[in-house]
Amino acid sequence: MSDSPRHRMRRLRRTPALRAMRRETRLTPDDLIYPLFIDELKERAGPISSMPGVQRHTLDTLASEIEHVAAAGLRSVLLFGIPAEKDARGSGAFAEDGIIPKAIRRIREVNDEVVVIADVCLCEYTDHGHCGIPREETIDNDATLELIAKAAVAYAQAGAHLVAPSGMMDGMVGAIRSALDGRDCRDVGFLSYAVKYASSFYGPFRDAADCAPKFGDRKTYQMDPANVREALAEARLDVEEGADMLMVKPALPYLDVIQRVRDAFPEMPLAAYQVSGEYSMIQAAAQQGWLDLRAVALESLISIKRAGADMIISYFAKDAARWLRG
Ligand code: PBG
Numbered sequence: 509m510s511d512s513p514r515h516r517m518r519r520l521r522r523t524p525a526l527r528a529m530r531r532e533t534r535l536t537p538d539d540l541i542y543p544l545f546i547d548e549l550k551e552r553a554g555p556i557s558s559m560p561g562v563q564r565h566t567l568d569t570l571a572s573e574i575e576h577v578a579a580a581g582l583r584s585v586l587l588f589g590i591p592a593e594k595d596a597r598g599s600g601a602f603a604e605d606g607i608i609p610k611a612i613r614r615i616r617e618v619n620d621e622v623v624v625i626a627d628v629c630l631c632e633y634t635d636h637g638h639c640g641i642p643r644e645e646t647i648d649n650d651a652t653l654e655l656i657a658k659a660a661v662a663y664a665q666a667g668a669h670l671v672a673p674s675g676m677m678d679g680m681v682g683a684i685r686s687a688l689d690g691r692d693c694r695d696v697g698f699l700s701y702a703v704k705y706a707s708s709f710y711g712p713f714r715d716a717a718d719c720a721p722k723f724g725d726r727k728t729y730q731m732d733p734a735n736v737r738e739a740l741a742e743a744r745l746d747v748e749e750g751a752d753m754l755m756v757k758p759a760l761p762y763l764d765v766i767q768r769v770r771d772a773f774p775e776m777p778l779a780a781y782q783v784s785g786e787y788s789m790i791q792a793a794a795q796q797g798w799l800d801l802r803a804v805a806l807e808s809l810i811s812i813k814r815a816g817a818d819m820i821i822s823y824f825a826k827d828a829a830r831w832l833r834g
Contacts, residue, residue, distance in 0.1 A: 533814045537581035537829035541821040544585050548592040548607040558712035560791045562823050571618045580829040584623035591633050598633035602658035609666035616667040626663035628656050628673040637721040639675035646728050652677050657687035664693035674701040676729045682749035700751035703739040706730035709758045709785030739765050740772050757781035763815040770816025780817035787823040
């Protein structure tokens with residue numbers, strides 16, 4: 509039997525317990541962050557057709573949703589607001605009594621343990637759908653910084669633990685850090701969307717938040733999907749400006765980017781955002797009976813972790829937490 513293989517990798521795959529012992533990556537509910545949409549208009553709340561299983565909440569349904577989130581075993585949420593009315597400057601984003609400050613206060617009232625992360629961007633609040641103030645052919649970066657800094661202060665003062673600027677404005681982390689420090693919000697941290705691509709996978713989110721740009725696209729401020737060295741520069745700038753955590757977005761089509769950012773910044777907590785299009789593709793295939801929803805969702809999440817993410821923002825978070833626990 510001299511040609512019998514000496515090494516047989518299958519020896520450690522024979523039973524569930526052996527496979528568990530051999531397992532290199534683990535996914536737990538602590539790793540998952542659940543995005544929530546909160547609509548200021550009750551009439552618009554309800555299911556989002558392009559994102560099966562995801563709802564637009566109101567302040568009223570938010571309280572019970574937070575209980576469900578906590579009961580599922582999740583410990584953090586990421587908030588997106590949809591204002592009753594949009595305008596050119598996105599005033600609803602930085603109003604002190606806007607939908608997000610109200611939602612943050614409501615959550616902190618009903619459950620003081622869940623980590624509240626507030627997305628900071630103008631696109632859900634502007635009538636043109638851009639993440640900043642348009643000027644001629646582009647977006648006025650520095651004028652936008654002032655507005656998103658105001659928004660971040662409003663969310664911090666309402667009780668957010670972390671702010672998550674997602675608009676890809678240059679200098680946004682530094683500008684918001686100074687504004688927070690100046691208003692005595694030094695302990696409010698950053699989950700920065702450091703590496704965010706101009707991706708077509710955001711389609712269903714733009715339906716959900718009604719924030720598709722009315723003219724042009726986001727390519728003058730979001731990253732080119734062809735680039736990865738540029739991602740390292742984006743991440744480095746955010747670290748220098750004071751980010752507490754970094755993020756890569758989208759996730760599954762950008763696993764190489766997650767790995768490169770992980771390797772370049774081993775000291776930084778790293779999140780990845782499994783975006784709406786990634787979620788809806790799996791849901792659609794499962795509805796056709798072509799893929800097993802639970803198995804594919806969990807496989808995609810473990811793959812994102814294996815690539816190097818510490819945390820994953822995912823619309824599957826609530827279901828996944830339940831699946832993982834039981
Ligand atoms: C807005 C924002 C977007 C997403 C998160 N924040 C949309 C965009 O940039 O066009 C997308 C999230 C998703 O697709 O799930 N700044």
